[in-house]
Amino acid sequence: MNLDVNGQQRSIDAAPQTPLLNVLRHDLGLNGAKYGCGEGQCGTCTVLVNGAAIRSCVTPIGSLGNARITTLEGLGNLERPHTLQKAFITEQAAQCGYCISGMIMTASALLAKTRNPDDAAIRAALDGNLCRCGTHNRIVRAVQRAAKEMA
Amino acid sequence: MKARASLGGRGLHRRRLVQGAAGIAVSFALTPLAAQVMAQTATLTPLPGSMNTYRRLQGWLQVGADGLVTIFSGKVELGQGIATALIQIVADELDVPMDRVRLVSGDTARSPNEGVTAGSLSIEQSGVALRHAAAEARALLIAAARERLGNRLPAEAILGTADGFVTAPGGERMAYGELASSARLERDITTVPRPKPVAARTLIGRPVERIDIPGKVTGAAMYVQDIRLPGMLHGRVVRPPSPRARLISLDESSARALPGVVSIVRDGSFIAVAAEREEQAIAAATALRSSARWDEKATLPAADATLFSGMKALRSEDTVVSRKTDGAALARATRQVQAEYTRAFQIHASIGPSCAVAQWEAGKLTVWSHVQGPFQQRADLAMTFGLPAADVRVIHRDGAGCYGHNGADDVGLDAALLARTTGARPVRLQWSREDEFQWEPCGSAMVIGMRAALDADGQVVDWGHDVWSHTHSMRPGDPDGDNLLASWHLATPRRESPARNLPQPAGGSDRNAIPLYDFANQTVTNHLIPEMPVRVSALRTLGAYANVFALESFMDELALVAGADPVAFRLRHMKDPRARAVIEKVVAMAGWKPGAAPTTSGGISRGYGLAFAKYKNLAVYTAVIAQVSVERATGVVKVPRAWCAADAGMIINPDGFANQMEGGMIQSASWTLLEAAPYDRTRMLARAWSDYPILRFSDVPRIQIELIDRPEEPPKGVGEGTQGPMAAAIGNAFAHATGVRLRHLPLTAARVKAALA
Numbered sequence: 001m002n003l004d005v006n007g008q009q010r011s012i013d014a015a016p017q018t019p020l021l022n023v024l025r026h027d028l029g030l031n032g033a034k035y036g037c038g039e040g041q042c043g044t045c046t047v048l049v050n051g052a053a054i055r056s057c058v059t060p061i062g063s064l065g066n067a068r069i070t071t072l073e074g075l076g077n078l079e080r081p082h083t084l085q086k087a088f089i090t091e092q093a094a095q096c097g098y099c100i101s102g103m104i105m106t107a108s109a110l111l112a113k114t115r116n117p118d119d120a121a122i123r124a125a126l127d128g129n130l131c132r133c134g135t136h137n138r139i140v141r142a143v144q145r146a147a148k149e150m151a
Numbered sequence: 152m153k154a155r156a157s158l159g160g161r162g163l164h165r166r167r168l169v170q171g172a173a174g175i176a177v178s179f180a181l182t183p184l185a186a187q188v189m190a191q192t193a194t195l196t197p198l199p200g201s202m203n204t205y206r207r208l209q210g211w212l213q214v215g216a217d218g219l220v221t222i223f224s225g226k227v228e229l230g231q232g233i234a235t236a237l238i239q240i241v242a243d244e245l246d247v248p249m250d251r252v253r254l255v256s257g258d259t260a261r262s263p264n265e266g267v268t269a270g271s272l273s274i275e276q277s278g279v280a281l282r283h284a285a286a287e288a289r290a291l292l293i294a295a296a297r298e299r300l301g302n303r304l305p306a307e308a309i310l311g312t313a314d315g316f317v318t319a320p321g322g323e324r325m326a327y328g329e330l331a332s333s334a335r336l337e338r339d340i341t342t343v344p345r346p347k348p349v350a351a352r353t354l355i356g357r358p359v360e361r362i363d364i365p366g367k368v369t370g371a372a373m374y375v376q377d378i379r380l381p382g383m384l385h386g387r388v389v390r391p392p393s394p395r396a397r398l399i400s401l402d403e404s405s406a407r408a409l410p411g412v413v414s415i416v417r418d419g420s421f422i423a424v425a426a427e428r429e430e431q432a433i434a435a436a437t438a439l440r441s442s443a444r445w446d447e448k449a450t451l452p453a454a455d456a457t458l459f460s461g462m463k464a465l466r467s468e469d470t471v472v473s474r475k476t477d478g479a480a481l482a483r484a485t486r487q488v489q490a491e492y493t494r495a496f497q498i499h500a501s502i503g504p505s506c507a508v509a510q511w512e513a514g515k516l517t518v519w520s521h522v523q524g525p526f527q528q529r530a531d532l533a534m535t536f537g538l539p540a541a542d543v544r545v546i547h548r549d550g551a552g553c554y555g556h557n558g559a560d561d562v563g564l565d566a567a568l569l570a571r572t573t574g575a576r577p578v579r580l581q582w583s584r585e586d587e588f589q590w591e592p593c594g595s596a597m598v599i600g601m602r603a604a605l606d607a608d609g610q611v612v613d614w615g616h617d618v619w620s621h622t623h624s625m626r627p628g629d630p631d632g633d634n635l636l637a638s639w640h641l642a643t644p645r646r647e648s649p650a651r652n653l654p655q656p657a658g659g660s661d662r663n664a665i666p667l668y669d670f671a672n673q674t675v676t677n678h679l680i681p682e683m684p685v686r687v688s689a690l691r692t693l694g695a696y697a698n699v700f701a702l703e704s705f706m707d708e709l710a711l712v713a714g715a716d717p718v719a720f721r722l723r724h725m726k727d728p729r730a731r732a733v734i735e736k737v738v739a740m741a742g743w744k745p746g747a748a749p750t751t752s753g754g755i756s757r758g759y760g761l762a763f764a765k766y767k768n769l770a771v772y773t774a775v776i777a778q779v780s781v782e783r784a785t786g787v788v789k790v791p792r793a794w795c796a797a798d799a800g801m802i803i804n805p806d807g808f809a810n811q812m813e814g815g816m817i818q819s820a821s822w823t824l825l826e827a828a829p830y831d832r833t834r835m836l837a838r839a840w841s842d843y844p845i846l847r848f849s850d851v852p853r854i855q856i857e858l859i860d861r862p863e864e865p866p867k868g869v870g871e872g873t874q875g876p877m878a879a880a881i882g883n884a885f886a887h888a889t890g891v892r893l894r895h896l897p898l899t900a901a902r903v904k905a906a907l908a
Contacts, residue, residue, distance in 0.1 A: 014428070015430075019430060022428065022429050022430050025429075026385075026429060029379065030370060031370045031371065031373070031374070032369075032370035034374075034376065034502075034503060034551075035376070035581060036502050036504070037584040037839060038583060038584060039840075041840040041841060042502055042840055044503070071370070072368075072370040073369070073370040077370075078365055078366065078369050078371065081365070081368070081369060085368045089360065089364055089368060092361060092364060092810065094230075094364050094367055094368065095231065095232070095552060095810060095811075096229070096230025096502075096550070096551050096552035096553070097364065097367030097368070097373070098230075098374065098501075098502050098503040098550075098551035098552060099502050100367055100368055101368075101370065104368065120849070122848075123848040123851075124848075127847045127848050127849050129848075130502055130840065130845060131502070132500060132501055132552050132554070132818065132845065133230055133814045133818070134813060134815065134816065134817030135810070135813075136817060136848050136851040137813065137817075137851060137853065138810070140848070
C-alpha cells in the first residue's frame with residue numbers, strides 16, 4: 001500500500017485497517033502525532049488529510065487512497081521551522097508538549113481557512129484538543145502570532 | 152532486603168525529615184546504612200541543597216577537554232522546565248554559554264540520587280547543589296589558570312571568567328577545556344562554595360527559552376514514547392476489570408493465533424502480550440480480554456455524599472500536628488463558627504498514557520521510563536525480581552505531563568515482566584487510555600472540618616482544622632512494601648507498603664493545614680485512614696489543594712460573620728510581610744474594591760473571590776483573585792478571569808515561573824469545576840475522556856500574573872503554588888456572586904443548580 005506523507009510516496013506493509021497513527025509512528029518513524037486515547041477524543045494524534053485536521057488514531061490507512069497526509073514534520077523542522085512552529089517557540093507555548101503537535105496541526109487547518117481568526121474562533125477550533133498542563137492561553141497567543149505573520 | 156541496602160548506598164530514602172544546611176526541608180527517611188553515612192557526615196561542614204549528601208564535585212559537574220560542561224541531576228523533566236532551569240543556573244554561575252552545558256538527569260547509573268522529583272523541590276535541592284558545584288568548579292578553573300600563568304601574573308591580579316574562558320588582566324584567555332585536566336575537579340567538596348554576588352548574575356532572573364521546546368514542536372524524538380530500539384516489540388496489558396478482581400480462567404489460544412503475537416504472559420492475574428506491531432498487541436489484548444473470566448468483589452466505598460461520613464467512621468491514626476494555646480484570648484470568644492468541606496477522588500489524567508521500554512540482557516534489566524523517581528522505581532523493580540539494585544538501571548526520558556504519581560512507575564514493571572519472555576528483544580509498552588483512567592492512583596478524597604471562635608471585635612481567637620484522608624503518597628521506594636501495580640497481581644503477590652503520612656513541616660494529607668495566619672489558639676489534627684479501597688497516591692500538591700480550599704473558604708465565611716472585607720480580615724490576622732505583599736499586590740492588580748456588590752444580568756451572576764497560601768508553608772507565596780460567572784438556570788460556573796501575585800524568593804526563570812503558575816491555575820480550575828473520579832461499588836468507571844471531562848480552551852480563564860523577585864532570598868519551588876488558592880478563590884467568588892457557600896469539591900453544575908434551587 002502507498003501513502004502520500006509529507007509530499008513523499010511511502011510504501012507501507014500493514015493491513016488496511018491499521019490506524020494511520022500507528023503507521024506514522026512505527027513504520028515511518030515520525031514522532032509528531034502522539035497516541036493519547038485511541039478514540040479521537042483528545043486530539044494529540046491530529047494530522048492533516050488533504051488540508052483537513054483529522055484524528056489519525058481512528059483513521060484506517062485503507063480509507064486514505066491518494067490523499068495528501070501532512071504531519072508536524074511536514075510543516076517544518078529544527079533548521080527551517082514553519083511559522084506556527086516558530087510562534088510556539090517564541091511564545092514558549094508548551095509545558096510537557098505532548099499535545100502540541102495536535103495543537104499545531106489543528107491550528108494549521110484553521111489558518112488555511114481563516115486568515116485572521118479572533119480569540120474566540122481560535123479557542124473554538126482548539127476545543128477538541130485537550131491540554132492538561134494549562135498552557136491554553138499561550139497556545140492561543142502562539143496561533144494569533146502565527147496568524148499575523150502569515151497574513 | 153537487597154533493595155534496602157541499595158537504597159542506603161546513596162544514603163537517602165523518603166519518609167523522615169532532614170533539615171538541610173540551608174534551611175531546606177528534604178523529605179527523606181534514613182535507611183540504616185544511610186544513618187551511618189549521616190553519622191559520618193555529621194562532622195563535615197553542612198553543604199547546600201542535595202550537595203550535603205552527595206559531595207563529589209565530579210558527580211555534579213564535569214568539564215571536558217572540548218570545553219563542554221556536563222552536569223548531573225537526580226531531578227527530571229516533567230514538563231515543568233527544570234532541565235532548562237538547571238542548565239541556566241550552571242551557565243550563569245560558571246560563565247559558560249547555555250548551549251555548552253549538557254544535562255544528564257534521572258539515570259540511575261550516572262545521576263546522583265536526589266529522591267523523587269516532587270514537592271516543588273528541584274530548584275531548592277538540585278538547583279542549589281548545582282549552583283554551588285559550578286561555583287566550586289569556577290574557583291578551581293581560576294586557580295588552575297593562575298598556576299599556569301605562574302610568574303607572568305602579578306600576585307595582586309584578579310582573574311575573571313567569561314564565555315567559557317578564564318580571563319587575565321592583560322587580555323589573555325584560557326579555555327575551560329584546556330584547564331580542565333589540571334584543575335583537579337575530581338574531588339570532594341569540603342567547604343561551602345561561594346557563588347557570585349547578585350550583581351554579577353547574567354542569566355539567573357532572566358527569561359530563558361526552554362531547551363526542549365524546539366524539538367517538541369518539530370517532532371524530534373523527545374519522549375519515552377518515541378524510543379525505537381532494534382528488534383523492539385510492542386506490548387499491552389489486560390488488567391482486571393476492577394481493583395480487587397482475580398483471574399479465574401483465560402483462553403490464550405485465539406490470541407496466540409493472531410498475526411504478530413510473540414509472547415503472552417499470564418502470572419496470577421497479570422496478563423500481557425507482546426507483538427511485532429502495536430496494533431497487533433492491541434488486537435491480541437482484546438482477544439485475551441474477551442476470553443478472561445474474573446472473580447470481582449464489591450470493595451469500593453459509596454460514591455455519593457455518604458462516602459465522607461463513611462471515611463470518618465473508618466479507623467484512623469490521629470495526630471495533632473499543631474497546637475497553640477492562650478487562655479486569655481480564648482476567654483474573649485463570643486461566637487463559634489464551624490463548617491465541613493469535602494473533596495472527591497480526582498485523577499491525574501495526563502494526555503499521554505504511561506509508557507516504558509524494558510530490555511533484559513544477561514539477567515540485567517534496563518527500563519526507560521518517565522517516572523518522577525528513577526531510583527525509587529529501580530528499588531521496587533529490584534524487589535519484585537529479587538535482583539540486586541545494581542542489576543537494574545532506570546533511565547529517565549520525558550513523558551507526557553506528570554502531575555504526581557500516575558501509571559509511570561507501574562508501566563515499567565509491566566514492560567519488564569513482558570520483556571523477560573522475549574529474550575534480548577526490548578519491549579515498548581504504552582498503557583491504553585482506559586488502563587490509565589482505571590489504574591493510576593487517584594488523589595485521595597478528603598473531609599475537612601473547620602471551626603473557629605471570634606471575639607466581639609471579629610478577631611479569630613480559636614481555630615480548629617481536622618483532616619480525614621487516605622495517604623497522599625504510596626510511591627515506590629518504600630523498603631516495607633512493593634508499590635508497583637502488577638506486583639500485587641502476580642501468582643505470588645507482593646504487598647504494598649503500609650500507608651503513612653508525610654510528616655510536617657511539609658506534610659501530606661495535612662499539607663497546608665496549619666494556618667500561616669496568626670491565631671492565639673489553634674489545633675490542627677490529621678486523621679490518616681490506613682485503609683485504601685480506592686487506589687490513592689500523590690496528586691499535585693497532595694492535601695494542600697483541599698486544605699487551602701477549606702482554610703481560605705472558611706476565612707471568607709468568618710469575614711462575613713465579622714462583617715469585614717475578606718482582604719482586610721486576612722491582613723489583620725497576617726504578620727508575614729511577604730504574605731501581605733502578595734495579597735496587596737493581587738488586590739491592586741484586580742482592582743479589588745472592599746464591599747463591591749456582585750452583579751446579576753441575563754440570569755448570570757458574577758462575583759470575585761480572593762485566596763492566599765504559602766505552599767507547604769515553606770515554598771512560594773501565592774495570592775489569587777478569581778472572577779466567576781454563574782449561570783443560575785443551568786448551574787454552570789465559569790472563571791472568565793483570574794489574577795495571581797507570587798513570591799518565590801530569587802527568581803531563576805521568570806517565564807518558566809509564570810508558565811507554572813498559570814498552568815496550575817488552569818488545572819486547578821478544571822479540578823474545582825469538573826473533576827471527580829466516577830466509580831460504583833465494584834469498578835472504577837472512567838474509561839475515556841467523555842467519562843472524565845476536563846476544562847477546554849473556550850472555558851479557560853484569561854490570567855494575569857505578577858512576580859515579586861527577591862534576588863537575595865533563596866529560590867523556592869513554584870510548581871504547586873496556585874492550585875489551593877485558585878480553588879478557594881473560585882469558591883469565594885461563587886459565594887460572592889450568589890450568596891451561597893459551596894463546600895464540596897468539585898463545584899459541578901448539578902451541585903450548583905441544586906444549591907441555588
